[in-house]
Amino acid sequence: MNKKRLIGPQSQDKIFKLFAIGCTSIGLVVLMVLLANIITKGFGRISWSFFTNLPSRHPQESGIYTALAGMTSLLVITMAVALPIGILSGIYLQEYGNRNRFARIIEVNISNLAGVPSVIYGILGLQVFVRVAGWGNSILSGAFTLALLIMPIIIVSTREAVKAVPDSLREAAFGLGATKWQVIRKIVLPASFGAILTGVILSVSRAIGETAPLIVVGALAYVPFIPEGPMDQYTSLPIQIFNWSSRPQQGFIANAAAGIIVLLLFTFILNGVAIYLRNRWYRKISG
Amino acid sequence: MPKTRYRKEKIIEWVMILCSMVSVLTTIGIILVLSVDTVQFFKEVPFARFITDNQWTPLFEEKHFGILPLLCGTLLTTTIAVSVAVPMGITIAVYLNEYASKNVTAIIKPLLEVLAGIPTVIYGFFALQIVTPVLQTIIPGLAGFNALSPGLIMGVMIIPYITSLSEDALRAVPNSLREASYGLGANRFQTAFRVIVPAANSGIVVSVILAISRALGETMIVAIAAGQQPRLTFNPLESVETITTYIVQVSMGDVPQDSLEYRTIFAAGITLFVFTFLLNNISFWIRKHYLQRYE
Numbered sequence: 001m002n003k004k005r006l007i008g009p010q011s012q013d014k015i016f017k018l019f020a021i022g023c024t025s026i027g028l029v030v031l032m033v034l035l036a037n038i039i040t041k042g043f044g045r046i047s048w049s050f051f052t053n054l055p056s057r058h059p060q061e062s063g064i065y066t067a068l069a070g071m072t073s074l075l076v077i078t079m080a081v082a083l084p085i086g087i088l089s090g091i092y093l094q095e096y097g098n099r100n101r102f103a104r105i106i107e108v109n110i111s112n113l114a115g116v117p118s119v120i121y122g123i124l125g126l127q128v129f130v131r132v133a134g135w136g137n138s139i140l141s142g143a144f145t146l147a148l149l150i151m152p153i154i155i156v157s158t159r160e161a162v163k164a165v166p167d168s169l170r171e172a173a174f175g176l177g178a179t180k181w182q183v184i185r186k187i188v189l190p191a192s193f194g195a196i197l198t199g200v201i202l203s204v205s206r207a208i209g210e211t212a213p214l215i216v217v218g219a220l221a222y223v224p225f226i227p228e229g230p231m232d233q234y235t236s237l238p239i240q241i242f243n244w245s246s247r248p249q250q251g252f253i254a255n256a257a258a259g260i261i262v263l264l265l266f267t268f269i270l271n272g273v274a275i276y277l278r279n280r281w282y283r284k285i286s287g
Numbered sequence: 288m289p290k291t292r293y294r295k296e297k298i299i300e301w302v303m304i305l306c307s308m309v310s311v312l313t314t315i316g317i318i319l320v321l322s323v324d325t326v327q328f329f330k331e332v333p334f335a336r337f338i339t340d341n342q343w344t345p346l347f348e349e350k351h352f353g354i355l356p357l358l359c360g361t362l363l364t365t366t367i368a369v370s371v372a373v374p375m376g377i378t379i380a381v382y383l384n385e386y387a388s389k390n391v392t393a394i395i396k397p398l399l400e401v402l403a404g405i406p407t408v409i410y411g412f413f414a415l416q417i418v419t420p421v422l423q424t425i426i427p428g429l430a431g432f433n434a435l436s437p438g439l440i441m442g443v444m445i446i447p448y449i450t451s452l453s454e455d456a457l458r459a460v461p462n463s464l465r466e467a468s469y470g471l472g473a474n475r476f477q478t479a480f481r482v483i484v485p486a487a488n489s490g491i492v493v494s495v496i497l498a499i500s501r502a503l504g505e506t507m508i509v510a511i512a513a514g515q516q517p518r519l520t521f522n523p524l525e526s527v528e529t530i531t532t533y534i535v536q537v538s539m540g541d542v543p544q545d546s547l548e549y550r551t552i553f554a555a556g557i558t559l560f561v562f563t564f565l566l567n568n569i570s571f572w573i574r575k576h577y578l579q580r581y582e
Contacts, residue, residue, distance in 0.1 A: 009474040009476070009477065010474070012474060012476040012477075013474050013475050013476045016378075016382075016386075016475075016476050016479075017382070017386055019378060020378050020379060020381070020382030020386065021382070023374075023375040023378045023379050023382075024379050024382065024395055026375065026443070027375075027379075027398075027399065027402055027443060027446055027447075028398060030402075030440075030443050031398070031401065031402055033417070034405075034409075034413050034417070037413075037416075037417050038409075038412075038413075041416075084306070085306045085309050086306075088302065088303045088306040088307075089303065089306040089307040089309065089310060091303065092300075092303035092304060092306065092307050093307065096300060096303065097307075102304075102307075103307075105311070106307050106310060106311060108571065109310055109311055109314050110310050111567070111571065112314065112564065112567055112568070113310060113313060113314060115497065115500055115563055115564075115566075115567035116317065116504075116560065116563065116564075117503070117504020117505070117506065117531065117559060117560075117563055118504070118506065119504065119506045119531045119534050119535065119556070119559075120317060120321075120504070120556055120559065120560055121317075122534070122538070123317075123320060123321065123534065123552065123553065123556045124313070124316055124317050124320050126538075127320040127324075128316055128320065131544070148309075148313050151309065151310060151313070152310065155310065179292060179296055180296060180300075181295070181296050181299045202404075205404055208406070209404075209405075209406025209407070209408070209409075210406070211406070211407070211408045211506075211507050212506035212507055212510070212531065212534075212535060215535050215538050215539060216534060216535065216538040218538070221539075238406055238408045238507075241408050241409070241412065242408050242411070242507065242510075242511065245408075245411065245412045245415060245416065245511055246415075246511060253416060256412055256416075257412075260409050260412060263406060263408075263409065264405070264409065267404050267405065267406060268401065268404075271400065271401060271404045275397055275400065
């Protein structure tokens with residue numbers, strides 16, 4: 001005799017579907033509540049002076065001027081270091097060392113690096129750049145630490161981008177007598193430019209949000225001046241937000257929320273551009 | 288080929304090899320930096336005390352160097368996060384891959400990417416300022432800093448990782464299996480959970496392992512919302528301290544360099560590194576040995 005099922009196949013499907021929609025909505029609800037809450041808390045604080053004021057004891061007078069300046073110099077140096085090295089190793093792994101042992105070791109190594117917690121990179125930077133190199137708690141130390149942190153992202157995305165360039169293009173160029181580097185520079189790089197750019201933008205978005213490694217290499221919470229050179233001390237927007245969030249006064253909480261609005265805008269714009277570029281590029285290579 | 292051009296080609300190749308060496312040097316650097324100071328640390332603190340002492344108070348007058356409370360805090364927040372993220376992440380992956388229409392997928396996937404792109408310091412603010420007060424109205428005994436709220440938010444944070452990796456695994460299962468299952472009269476649910484998910488299980492396990500590894504190393508959410516009290520407890524309502532929080536706490540204080548207190552962050556760091564390193568390599572191993580390739 002057939003056992004009567006408590007839940008029939010039809011309702012099984014429906015129940016799972018409801019459950020899944022519930023799960024998806026929780027993620028989206030969190031996002032919405034987060035945005036709504038931060039906007040109500042922080043929007044009132046956003047004004048021109050919030051962008052141009054130095055940090056202060058009084059929440060109403062504090063601004064993110066030094067944090068933005070620090071973040072900008074940090075990013076410029078980080079990208080100047082990470083971009084060439086990351087892109088060149090990505091190209092090397094795919095175009096030159098695709099089959100050899102060295103490339104395989106590097107590949108395993110990069111996947112391992114991508115899994116190392118960011119705070120560990122902070123410890124590496126603390127010992128190597130802050131102490132052994134003697135750069136102290138400077139922008140340079142912070143930028144080099146961030147560069148090492150985002151390098152795996154740039155390498156992997158460059159590699160994927162280069163891999164997607166069809167071999168027929170390479171063979172045609174080789175057939176015309178081009179050397180390997182000429183093929184890469186004139187054919188492979190232009191063809192994969194969009195995808196490499198996508199990866200680079202995502203890595204920038206990762207770098208601007210990183211907080212923990214910068215705290216470990218000595219970014220300060222209170223910097224009442226604009227850094228003038230790479231050896232100066234600095235603060236960055238996420239550090240400033242961290243500092244304000246852990247204060248008891250409501251005024252600083254509002255400042256933290258306002259800082260978050262600015263930081264989120266940066267991340268959303270960067271991610272949005274990256275997603276747009278990626279979709280456009282996919283359409284280009286598949287159509 | 289002219290000689291100068293040949294030389295140029297060689298130089299470029301060597302520049303590229305040097306660039307690729309940077310990533311190897313980074314790994315060597317991490318291992319060296321962590322182990323050199325850890326060796327120094329263990330000259331002063333016996334290893335047995337490090338793993339058996341149940342107090343961690345290097346910054347106090349009466350010093351104890353037992354890693355267990357920090358490890359316990361780390362495992363507690365990770366467990367909470369993973370028990371939220373794994374069922375939800377896999378459910379969403381199955382839903383997107385087996386149920387949802389193309390339009391729904393096209394909306395949900397970018398939104399998940401947005402969730403994954405939010406800097407963790409923002410999640411930390413959210414946990415401390417919004418989730419904890421809400422939870423306190425439901426659970427009266429909840430401390431202002433606790434493991435529960437950052438754990439839950441960390442769970443939301445890692446959902447996108449699990450979903451995207453699991454979805455890749457589910458998508459790799461060939462349609463023939465799906466069609467065979469439908470042909471035998473199975474419904475979507477049966478097809479999904481008795482055919483597709485088992486066929487993709489190694490990929491799903493990998494996604495779970497990587498998510499655990501991420502949760503172990505997550506810093507800002509717990510540093511902001513879980514507190515700084517190393518406690519040997521599995522009570523999610525209390526304040527705990529994770530390994531990552533401790534590293535941040537010491538970095539922000541004025542601990543003199545080359546002191547024993549300073550070296551504790553290397554000992555704590557290497558403990559964290561060993562865990563994440565093992566998890567990552569287990570996931571590579573699974574991917575290499577168990578990943579089914581369908582032709």
